[in-house]
Amino acid sequence: MFAVPGVEKVDVFVPGAGLVPGVPVVQGSASTASVQSLDLSGEVTFPGPVPLRTYTRSYVEGVSASGQGSDQTVTLASDVLFDTDKFDLTPDAALVVAEARTAINGAATGGEVHVVGHTDDVASAEYNMELSVKRAQTVAEALDLPSGFTVVSEGKGKTLPAVPGTSEEARAANRRVEIRFTAERLVGFEGSAIPAAQVPVSSGNAPVEYQNDAYGDDPPMTVSVGQRCGTSRRVPRGHIRCLVGQGRRGGQRCCLRGSALVRRRSLHSKS
Numbered sequence: 001m002f003a004v005p006g007v008e009k010v011d012v013f014v015p016g017a018g019l020v021p022g023v024p025v026v027q028g029s030a031s032t033a034s035v036q037s038l039d040l041s042g043e044v045t046f047p048g049p050v051p052l053r054t055y056t057r058s059y060v061e062g063v064s065a066s067g068q069g070s071d072q073t074v075t076l077a078s079d080v081l082f083d084t085d086k087f088d089l090t091p092d093a094a095l096v097v098a099e100a101r102t103a104i105n106g107a108a109t110g111g112e113v114h115v116v117g118h119t120d121d122v123a124s125a126e127y128n129m130e131l132s133v134k135r136a137q138t139v140a141e142a143l144d145l146p147s148g149f150t151v152v153s154e155g156k157g158k159t160l161p162a163v164p165g166t167s168e169e170a171r172a173a174n175r176r177v178e179i180r181f182t183a184e185r186l187v188g189f190e191g192s193a194i195p196a197a198q199v200p201v202s203s204g205n206a207p208v209e210y211q212n213d214a215y216g217d218d219p220p221m222t223v224s225v226g227q228r229c230g231t232s233r234r235v236p237r238g239h240i241r242c243l244v245g246q247g248r249r250g251g252q253r254c255c256l257r258g259s260a261l262v263r264r265r266s267l268h269s270k271s
Contacts, residue, residue, distance in 0.1 A: 058189035060099040065187040072107060072183040074100045078119075078135065078175035087134035089142060097142045099189065100179055107183040110148025114180040115140040117155040118162070120171035129157035139177045149181075 004025070011021045057064045062077035081093045089097070104113065117136030119128040132155030140153040161174040 054186060056187060056189060058099050058103075060095055060189070062096050063099045063103075063189070065103060065189070067183065067187065070182050070184070072181060072187045074103055074179040074181075074187065076100060076139065076177045076179070077172070078117075078177060079172055081139065081177060082135060085131070087131060087138050089138060093142075097139065101143055101145065103187050103189055104143075104145065104149075104179065104181060107185045107187045108149075108181055109184065110146070111150070111182050113140075113143070113145065113149050113151045114178075115143070115151060115153040116178045116180065117153070118160060118174060118176050118178065119158050120174045121158045121161070121166060122171065125157055125159075129155055129159075131155070132157045135177060139179070143179070 004027075007025060009022045009024055011019060012023045013019050051069050053066065053068045055064065055066045062080035063074070065072060065074045067073055076096055080096050081089055083090060115136045117132030117134075117139075119132050122128075133153075134155070136153035136155050140151045143151060145151060158174070161170070162176060163170045163173045
């Protein structure tokens with residue numbers, strides 16, 4: 001049993017029925033009434049679904065999207081769009097604006113698009129307001145959306161920072177241009193090209209060589225696919241055979257079959 005609450009009414013959650021607000025608190029003996037015997041018509045409220053906020057980042061530097069429901073915002077980093085204190089687009093800005101245009105076209109077929117410029121807290125409020133207005137106008141003109149869209153622009157200066165603080169990171173995040181619109185589908189950047197891997201690559205069965213820095217002055221390691229691995233058995237395609245040339249630790253072979261790495265004795269004894 002619970003202690004008597006010091007209020008006249010309470011909200012009660014009834015399993016199988018929902019939330020019953022404003023239930024009077026009365027003195028009396030314990031009740032054995034069932035949920036079915038309670039007259040809850042018009043008194044039960046069920047919590048609705050909670051809308052999720054989405055966040056997506058493009059492979060193109062300086063482009064991201066966020067939103068909740070149909071209200072979506074594509075954010076462009078000003079450090080990629082503009083040089084310091086400028087409102088003319090940089091040569092690198094074309095790819096950024098094109099990515100934003102593709103994202104908007106993919107999520108909506110028309111409607112009003114708001115382009116809003118923001119700055120950091122450096123310099124006066126008047127200077128930043130003027131700069132943010134001009135930057136928003138520049139991006140709005142560069143978007144070049146189809147006729148079904150109406151693009152309007154405005155500047156907010158330093159009045160609406162994205163993050164608090166005066167560090168370089170915070171100021172960089174606050175220097176931005178936001179593009180807000182009503183979406184019919186989730187904003188995505190599926191058209192973005194995946195950056196090239198910063199690792200050694202090859203095609204077919206050609207071996208890949210890379211330097212194993214863990215062994216200091218040892219020669220580069222060669223990784224081959226579908227080659228013999230120290231025995232007459234061939235390593236299955238998709239598995240790895242490693243050959244390490246003779247160096248400070250001597251030559252060695254290692255074979256990767258499934259998840260087991262088998263190291264064989266050195267082919268050359270250390271002198």
